[in-house]
Amino acid sequence: MPTAVSSMGWLEALVDSPGASGLYTYRIPVEIMVSEGDIISVPFGTQQVGAIAIRLLAHAPEGLTPSSIKPIEAVINTTLFTKEYWTALNRVADYYQTPFIRVLKAALPPGLLSRSQRRVRLRQSLSAEKMAALMTGRGFSRSAVKLIEVLQSSPTGDYSWQYLKQQIKAPRKTGTATQALSALQRCGWVESYLAPPRSPSAQKRQAVLLTSSEPLDPLSQRQQAILIGLQQAGGELWLSDALQQLQTTSKTLKKMAEAGVLVIEPREILRAGSHSTAQPDQPKSLTADQALALETLHKLKGYAEALLHGVTGSGKTEVYLQAIAPVLQAQKSALVLVPEIGLTPQLTDRFRSRFGQQVCVYHSGLSEGERYDTWRQMLRGGAQVIIGTRSAVFAPLPNLGMIILDEEHDSSFKQDRPMPCYHARQVARWRSQLEGCPLVLGSATPSLETWVRFLGGLLHYLALPQRVHARSLPPVELVDMRKELHEGNRTIFSRLLKKALEEMLETGGQGILFIHRRGHSSFVSCRSCGQPIECPNCDVSLSFHQTHREGRAHLKCHYCGYSKPHPEVCPQCLSPYLKTFGSGTQRVVNDLAKYLPQARCIRFDSDTTRNKGAHRALLARFASGEADLLVGTQMLTKGIDLPQVTLVGVIAADGLLFMPDYRASERAFQTMTQVAGRAGRGEHPGRVIVQTYSPEHAAIEALVRPDAAGKYGEFLQQELSDRADLQYPPYGRLVLLRISGLEERATENAAGRLGHKLEAMSSEGTEHYSVLGPVPAPIYRVARRYRWHILLKLTPGSALPPLSRLRPPKDISLTIDVDPLNLS
Numbered sequence: 001m002p003t004a005v006s007s008m009g010w011l012e013a014l015v016d017s018p019g020a021s022g023l024y025t026y027r028i029p030v031e032i033m034v035s036e037g038d039i040i041s042v043p044f045g046t047q048q049v050g051a052i053a054i055r056l057l058a059h060a061p062e063g064l065t066p067s068s069i070k071p072i073e074a075v076i077n078t079t080l081f082t083k084e085y086w087t088a089l090n091r092v093a094d095y096y097q098t099p100f101i102r103v104l105k106a107a108l109p110p111g112l113l114s115r116s117q118r119r120v121r122l123r124q125s126l127s128a129e130k131m132a133a134l135m136t137g138r139g140f141s142r143s144a145v146k147l148i149e150v151l152q153s154s155p156t157g158d159y160s161w162q163y164l165k166q167q168i169k170a171p172r173k174t175g176t177a178t179q180a181l182s183a184l185q186r187c188g189w190v191e192s193y194l195a196p197p198r199s200p201s202a203q204k205r206q207a208v209l210l211t212s213s214e215p216l217d218p219l220s221q222r223q224q225a226i227l228i229g230l231q232q233a234g235g236e237l238w239l240s241d242a243l244q245q246l247q248t249t250s251k252t253l254k255k256m257a258e259a260g261v262l263v264i265e266p267r268e269i270l271r272a273g274s275h276s277t278a279q280p281d282q283p284k285s286l287t288a289d290q291a292l293a294l295e296t297l298h299k300l301k302g303y304a305e306a307l308l309h310g311v312t313g314s315g316k317t318e319v320y321l322q323a324i325a326p327v328l329q330a331q332k333s334a335l336v337l338v339p340e341i342g343l344t345p346q347l348t349d350r351f352r353s354r355f356g357q358q359v360c361v362y363h364s365g366l367s368e369g370e371r372y373d374t375w376r377q378m379l380r381g382g383a384q385v386i387i388g389t390r391s392a393v394f395a396p397l398p399n400l401g402m403i404i405l406d407e408e409h410d411s412s413f414k415q416d417r418p419m420p421c422y423h424a425r426q427v428a429r430w431r432s433q434l435e436g437c438p439l440v441l442g443s444a445t446p447s448l449e450t451w452v453r454f455l456g457g458l459l460h461y462l463a464l465p466q467r468v469h470a471r472s473l474p475p476v477e478l479v480d481m482r483k484e485l486h487e488g489n490r491t492i493f494s495r496l497l498k499k500a501l502e503e504m505l506e507t508g509g510q511g512i513l514f515i516h517r518r519g520h521s522s523f524v525s526c527r528s529c530g531q532p533i534e535c536p537n538c539d540v541s542l543s544f545h546q547t548h549r550e551g552r553a554h555l556k557c558h559y560c561g562y563s564k565p566h567p568e569v570c571p572q573c574l575s576p577y578l579k580t581f582g583s584g585t586q587r588v589v590n591d592l593a594k595y596l597p598q599a600r601c602i603r604f605d606s607d608t609t610r611n612k613g614a615h616r617a618l619l620a621r622f623a624s625g626e627a628d629l630l631v632g633t634q635m636l637t638k639g640i641d642l643p644q645v646t647l648v649g650v651i652a653a654d655g656l657l658f659m660p661d662y663r664a665s666e667r668a669f670q671t672m673t674q675v676a677g678r679a680g681r682g683e684h685p686g687r688v689i690v691q692t693y694s695p696e697h698a699a700i701e702a703l704v705r706p707d708a709a710g711k712y713g714e715f716l717q718q719e720l721s722d723r724a725d726l727q728y729p730p731y732g733r734l735v736l737l738r739i740s741g742l743e744e745r746a747t748e749n750a751a752g753r754l755g756h757k758l759e760a761m762s763s764e765g766t767e768h769y770s771v772l773g774p775v776p777a778p779i780y781r782v783a784r785r786y787r788w789h790i791l792l793k794l795t796p797g798s799a800l801p802p803l804s805r806l807r808p809p810k811d812i813s814l815t816i817d818v819d820p821l822n823l824s
């Protein structure tokens with residue numbers, strides 16, 4: 001178990017109670033052995049509640065009289081966290097300058113402790129007489145004897161601690177229930193444990209499960225067919241599903257159960273969404289490149305890193321699947337991290353088809369109950385694959401055999417707020433190192449950070465330079481939108497794109513139109529006074545939204561969620577002449593209706609995919625041919641594999657190119673490459689049309705070069721030298737301090753004082769860094785809070801100053817973002 005063990009002294013615990021905040025100090029009684037990471041039971045107010053032992057202390061904290069500190073009641077569970085897991089959490093806390101307790105809270109599913117119940121069970125099934133004989137003459141209290149009696153009367157040999165305490169309401173003299181329990185635990189006769197609660201989804205349903213027994217009587221052909229069907233479904237099905245999918249009756253199944261080849265019994269739902277309709281599939285025979293990559297991966301022993309650099313559609317996922325298979329055979333687990341949940345339906349289906357019930361999905365979009373169930377499932381260890389987003393990097397898998405980060409360049413692996421502002425790739429690296437397992441980073445457009453590691457010889461480089469079946473990457477055609485305007489085309493569709501769309505519709509193909517960011521620039525302003533309509537809480541203009549063609553339009557703030565109906569007149573000057581600017585997804589859909597009325601489209605952005613399952617549903621509708629065009633934002637860039645898509649259009653690349661961010665160029669190139677990669681994945685060749693007002697931009701030029709994958713290295717080389725000039729990462733480190741508060745002056749003053757303090761620390765201390773700012777954040781006010789930034793620039797390899805010592809005044813919030821990706 002984790003680090004220090006103590007049977008005396010004090011500890012700090014994270015208490016699970018609505019009234020608890022922060023850490024509480026408890027005394028460790030002599031008879032109790034406790035380690036960091038143990039689940040314990042402690043008095044809190046008038047109750048006994050669950051808690052996690054966070055830190056053992058050699059001395060009682062100053063200001064507290066040792067005798068006034070309450071003792072912990074018991075250790076309930078010592079196996080929740082492995083040593084490696086606990087160490088990884090500590091590294092996150094250190095590196096990202098975040099109090100450990102906040103890291104722990106980010107890692108654990110909500111309500112872990114409050115949902116669990118402390119129970120006590122007999123460890124030995126001795127007869128009542130034997131037990132009584134053992135106990136006599138050894139000085140056990142009456143309570144202890146009673147406790148054993150009660151437990152022996154339980155059909156399962158256990159009871160909840162709550163119930164046991166009630167049963168042993170003994171007079172003081174005979175020893176309290178707690179003392180009795182401790183004494184019995186010391187002899188090893190009973191143990192207490194943390195029982196998972198009955199989760200909300202844990203109602204039992206009849207399930208049909210395959211056994212490995214030979215049939216008692218020979219099976220009929222029909223019965224054999226049912227058996228094979230069940231096998232293909234992964235060996236288990238709900239009874240209701242089995243009747244339907246195997247086209248049989250409960251009578252037949254019962255007969256087969258009597259023959260011993262299957263059992264029908266009530267089961268809890270354990271895995272969220274486990275009954276997907278994924279069809280079973282077999283490993284594909286690999287291309288030469290895939291085989292080479294796989295061979296290298298299979299040879300990796302212990303911690304090692306590999307970069308799988310494969311153009312979109314080159315079969316990276318197939319390599320992951322085959323790399324994981326031996327891991328599972330060795331009864332180890334694999335963790336697969338993906339950028340956004342929009343990506344998971346297809347990827348999850350592919351994993352489920354291959355590995356069936358061994359696949360679990362874990363992400364923050366699950367309900368509390370589902371997250372809790374999956375967490376429990378992970379703790380059990382064994383062969384399983386967890387697919388999840390950023391936060392799944394904290395999956396408590398005890399026996400990790402491999403970690404895969406798909407689309408490793410994606411910025412959603414970085415948490416901007418709240419603290420810990422971790423990057424899942426960095427945390428995954430620590431976990432791989434601690435668990436001694438390989439880390440595989442996959443991308444068509446690796447991040448600069450990863451590229452630099454490759455150049456430094458820190459990882460195995462595996463290339464998949466070609467698409468499967470030698471399908472060519474579609475060429476990128478560029479349209480200079482300045483020329484379009486010059487030649488009288490004022491619509492958002494260039495003539496080339498419009499023609500391509502028409503051709504696509506004629507031939508019955510499908511297409512994707514990409515817009516940078518949801519409705520970001522679609523603001524409304526007044527033609528008379530020129531004022532844009534702004535959010536009352538934030539310094540941004542409201543975005544225009546119209547959900548139904550006839551419905552009333554709304555204006556919405558993308559930062560705080562404020563929304564109001566589109567006004568009839570300008571709020572400033574009451575002029576009725578309001579105009580909508582920009583081109584969000586909504587605008588594109590509206591314009592399509594005007595210029596290409598025959599096109600049927602589906603919007604795919606954070607508005608339309610907000611509901612659970614909406615991603616999957618929209619993609620399924622599109623895949624079934626219900627629409628010709630998918631119109632969407634960044635979400636479209638992620639791993640969507642739709643073979644029938646032949647045309648991809650980027651409406652305006654410029655929004656991507658000119659973000660106020662030193663990474664804009666890298667990100668623009670990555671995004672456009674990913675979007676372009678959605679075209680021509682099937683039998684028909686694809687076409688990619690990019691519209692821009694700045695065709696001479698380096699990222700655009702790199703994009704149109706015919707051999708995009710091969711030139712990626714060159715493009716990155718150019719980026720690297722630009723970054724070196726300015727000492728930006730990876731040639732320097734950045735730490736962003738975000739300061740915010742409701743009071744304008746107070747926030748500004750606090751930011752100023754923090755800035756001075758940081759300057760002083762830099763000149764006194766051994767760590768040297770430059771302090772940029774404080775400056776008002778690019779968007780000064782969000783959700784009524786005023787925001788300031790301080791940026792620290794460090795030379796590579798230098799240690800961070802002790803930022804945890806900074807204490808902002810009350811009412812001012814300070815977020816420390818180490819290695820920030822997003823500077824706005």
Ligand code: ADP
Binds near residue numbers: 284317319641
């Ligand atoms: P990537 O993840 O690199 O974008 P995918 O793994 O999605 O690529 O592969 C693209 C398509 O090619 C998928 O439909 C996949 O099923 C198929 N595929 C991958 N590898 C093979 C192979 N060795 N043989 C046949 N088809 C393959």
Ligand code: ZN
Binds near residue numbers: 528529530574575
């Ligand atoms: Zn006006």
Ligand code: ZN
Binds near residue numbers: 535538559560561782
């Ligand atoms: Zn707002």
